[in-house]
Amino acid sequence: MELRVIERNDAELSIEIAGEDHTFMNVLKGALLETEGVSAATYDMNPEQSGGQTEPVLTIKTEEGVDALDALETGADRVVEKASTFSEAYETATASA
Numbered sequence: 001m002e003l004r005v006i007e008r009n010d011a012e013l014s015i016e017i018a019g020e021d022h023t024f025m026n027v028l029k030g031a032l033l034e035t036e037g038v039s040a041a042t043y044d045m046n047p048e049q050s051g052g053q054t055e056p057v058l059t060i061k062t063e064e065g066v067d068a069l070d071a072l073e074t075g076a077d078r079v080v081e082k083a084s085t086f087s088e089a090y091e092t093a094t095a096s097a
Contacts, residue, residue, distance in 0.1 A: 006057060013068035014059045021045075025056045031082070032075035037066030041075070 002018035017025070025043045032041035040061040046054070060068045060075075 012061050016055050018055045031078040035075045037063050038071050
């Protein structure tokens, strides 16, 4: 996964996340929206035909005093945690079947 910061200030971060699709971006966006101090999280992915970028660009806006890069780290950790919880539940369910 390649990341490229497009714009960054104290309360906003726009970052391109190469090689990802709507599935991952929706999960990450959802985790960010559950993160304390995040006021908005969106992503944009334009198709090649539009002449726009082809890689998703994630934008995070945070409340005063919350660094957007720290919020991204917290959101990413939340994705890992949710994936681990799901994996454990799946393993338990299939072992019981």
